Amino acid sequence: MGGGGGSSGRSLGDTRHLEDRAKEILQQGDTGRKNVFISFAYEDVDAVNLLRGQARNENTDIEFNDLSVKEPFDSQRGEYIRQKIRERINQSSTTVVYLSKETRNSRWVKWEVEKSIELGKRVIATHSGESAPGPVPDFIEDNKIKVVPWSKLANELRKD
Numbered sequence: 001m002g003g004g005g006g007s008s009g010r011s012l013g014d015t016r017h018l019e020d021r022a023k024e025i026l027q028q029g030d031t032g033r034k035n036v037f038i039s040f041a042y043e044d045v046d047a048v049n050l051l052r053g054q055a056r057n058e059n060t061d062i063e064f065n066d067l068s069v070k071e072p073f074d075s076q077r078g079e080y081i082r083q084k085i086r087e088r089i090n091q092s093s094t095t096v097v098y099l100s101k102e103t104r105n106s107r108w109v110k111w112e113v114e115k116s117i118e119l120g121k122r123v124i125a126t127h128s129g130e131s132a133p134g135p136v137p138d139f140i141e142d143n144k145i146k147v148v149p150w151s152k153l154a155n156e157l158r159k160d
Contacts, residue, residue, distance in 0.1 A: 041102035
């Protein structure tokens with residue numbers, strides 16, 4: 001038996017296009033703000049909170065979205081945490097990676113970058129100050145991710 005009798009003339013591709021467009025609109029919300037997932041090593045949470053506050057004070061159109069995770073990547077709750085992070089990344093238009101000397105050792109950041117790329121998200125790396133602290137992690141260089149100072153991040157995000 002099944003659903004309605006006639007053919008609407010729409011293909012599955014049309015439906016997927018409409019679904020993708022709806023997700024894009026929802027990601028930005030009706031405020032025009034960009035929903036950005038921010039990936040960072042947990043040790044950098046204080047610096048990231050300061051930068052978030054600065055963005056809020058400057059009335060930027062950026063809304064940061066993340067999950068601050070203390071648990072080890074391979075903990076018993078690891079898969080559940082990855083599922084929740086995946087959902088946050090999927091809701092965002094862009095992933096921003098905060099670079100510090102801790103980033104290179106964070107399995108969470110590496111996984112978040114890889115997952116963002118897999119989900120087709122734009123990824124940008126940023127840092128405080130004029131230059132990135134220490135060598136840029138291999139997973140940033142290998143994926144040819146653009147690195148910009150925090151002071152130029154808002155302009156870079158507007159390009160998307």
